[in-house]
Structure formats: structure tokens, C-alpha cells
Amino acid sequence: MTVTEQIRSLETLAKVDADLKRLEDQLSAERATLDTLTASRRKLDVQLTSERMSLATTEKKRGELVGEVRSTTQQIEHSRDKLGRARNERESNAAQRELEELRKLLRDHEDELTKVTGESEVARQRILATETQHLEVSEELAAKGGTIQKGVTVLERDVSKKREERTAMAKQLPAQLFRRYEIIRIKKGSAVAQTTDGTCRACNMALPPQLFHRLRREPVIELCPSCQRLIYFLAPSAAREVES
Numbered sequence: 001m002t003v004t005e006q007i008r009s010l011e012t013l014a015k016v017d018a019d020l021k022r023l024e025d026q027l028s029a030e031r032a033t034l035d036t037l038t039a040s041r042r043k044l045d046v047q048l049t050s051e052r053m054s055l056a057t058t059e060k061k062r063g064e065l066v067g068e069v070r071s072t073t074q075q076i077e078h079s080r081d082k083l084g085r086a087r088n089e090r091e092s093n094a095a096q097r098e099l100e101e102l103r104k105l106l107r108d109h110e111d112e113l114t115k116v117t118g119e120s121e122v123a124r125q126r127i128l129a130t131e132t133q134h135l136e137v138s139e140e141l142a143a144k145g146g147t148i149q150k151g152v153t154v155l156e157r158d159v160s161k162k163r164e165e166r167t168a169m170a171k172q173l174p175a176q177l178f179r180r181y182e183i184i185r186i187k188k189g190s191a192v193a194q195t196t197d198g199t200c201r202a203c204n205m206a207l208p209p210q211l212f213h214r215l216r217r218e219p220v221i222e223l224c225p226s227c228q229r230l231i232y233f234l235a236p237s238a239a240r241e242v243e244s
């Protein structure tokens with residue numbers, strides 16, 4: 001393999017890697033959208049369970065208070081009968097005191113019942129709002145999920161095709177050159193740079209004149225001293241082609 005051929009292969013490899021990176025970015029963006037929707041539905045599931053449990057606790061308390069109110073009301077009737085049957089002032093006073101205490105107790109229970117009924121209503125409203133949100137997310141997931149999944153499948157196929165292409169190209173290059181290419185690509189995102197006029201097209205730094213001279217004289221692959229990418233000379237006509 002001549003150096004010119006190596007340069008052409010590196011160029012193609014760099015292009016495939018750029019495509020691959022774009023595809024992989026797209027793929028992870030699509031997956032992220034799907035993951036976000038799924039995660040927000042899961043969060044709403046958990047929230048609904050907890051809100052329903054909290055409502056059940058409040059309802060249980062409310063049931064107990066209804067029972068308390070009923071039994072205190074019965075006790076009051078009982079106490080009123082006792083007052084009616086009082087045979088002397090002492091019994092009458094005692095029944096009166098008992099009646100007052102029971103009435104106060106009833107008021108306390110009724111106040112508590114009003115409070116808990118209010119809490120229960122708030123909890124119901126909250127559940128209703130969460131259920132609405134849950135429905136919205138589920139519908140969005142149903143609508144988008146299929147499309148996204150299809151897109152992901154297509155992208156995954158493109159990515160694996162590009163990877164195969166890449167493996168084949170990597171085998172053509174001298175092993176040492178490919179290893180250097182990989183080390184630089186992993187570190188910098190892209191590994192190949194060109195120069196047409198003495199500046200590196202990747203980092204825009206001026207190359208030492210001797211290096212530029214060497215690159216221009218014959219096909220050779222060197223390292224840019226500034227960005228450490230593999231660099232070679234690109235004729236002005238070819239550069240115009242790349243840019244157009």
C-alpha cells in the first residue's frame with residue numbers, strides 16, 4: 001500500500017467514523033426520549049400508589065370518627081335520660097356535668113371529622129390530577145413509542161453496517177497506522193487533519209515551515225505539532241472540492 005493509498009484510506013475511514021458518530025448521537029437521543037417518557041410514567045405509577053395508600057389511611061380515620069360521633073350521640077341521649085330521671089339535686093348536677101362533657105367531646109369529634117373529610121377531598125383531587133398526568137404520559141408513550149422504536153431499529157441497522165465497513169477498512173491499513181489513528185480518534189473525536197496552505201485545517205495553527213515543506217514535497221503522513229492529529233498535504237484544487 002502506497003502512502004497515497006494510505007492517505008485515501010484514512011480519509012474514507014475518517015468519513016465513516018464521522019457518520020458513525022452522527023448516527024450514534026442520533027440513536028442515543030432517540031433512546032433518551034423514550035427513556036425519559038418511560039421513567040416519568042414509572043414515577044407517576046409510584047406516586048399514584050403512594051397517594052392511594054394515603055387516601056385509604058385518611059378514609060379509615062374518617063370511618064373511625066363517624067363511629068365515635070355516633071356512639072357519643074348515643075351516650076348523650078343516655079345521659080339526657082339520666083338527667084330526666086334524677087331524684088335529687090346531686091344526681092341532677094352529676095348528670096348535667098356528664099352531659100356537658102359529652103357535648104364537648106362530640107364537638108371535638110365533629111371538628112376532627114370535618115378536618116379529615118376535607119383532607120380526604122384534597123387527596124381525591126390530587127389522585128385525579130395524577131391519573132390525568134399518567135394518562136397523558138401513557139398516550140404520548142403509545143403515540144411516540146412506536147415511531148421512536150422504529151427509528152431506533154433503522155439507526156441500529158445503519159450503525160452496524162457502518163461498523164462492518166469500518167472493520168473492513170481498518171484491515172486494509174497498516175496495523176501500526178490504524179492503531180495510531182484509533183488512539184488519536186478516541187482522545188480527540190477525530191484523528192485526521194489536512195493542510196493546504198501551511199495551517200492545520202483541524203486546529204488552525206500554523207505548521208513549522210520545514211514540516212509544511214516536507215508534506216508538500218511528497219505524499220507523507222505526519223503529526224500536527226499543535227493538535228497531534230495525523231496530517232497530510234491536500235492540494236488546493238482538492239481542498240476546493242472538499243469545501244464545495
Ligand SMILES: [Zn+2]
Pocket residue numbers: 193200201202203204205224225226227228229
Ligand atoms: Zn492541528
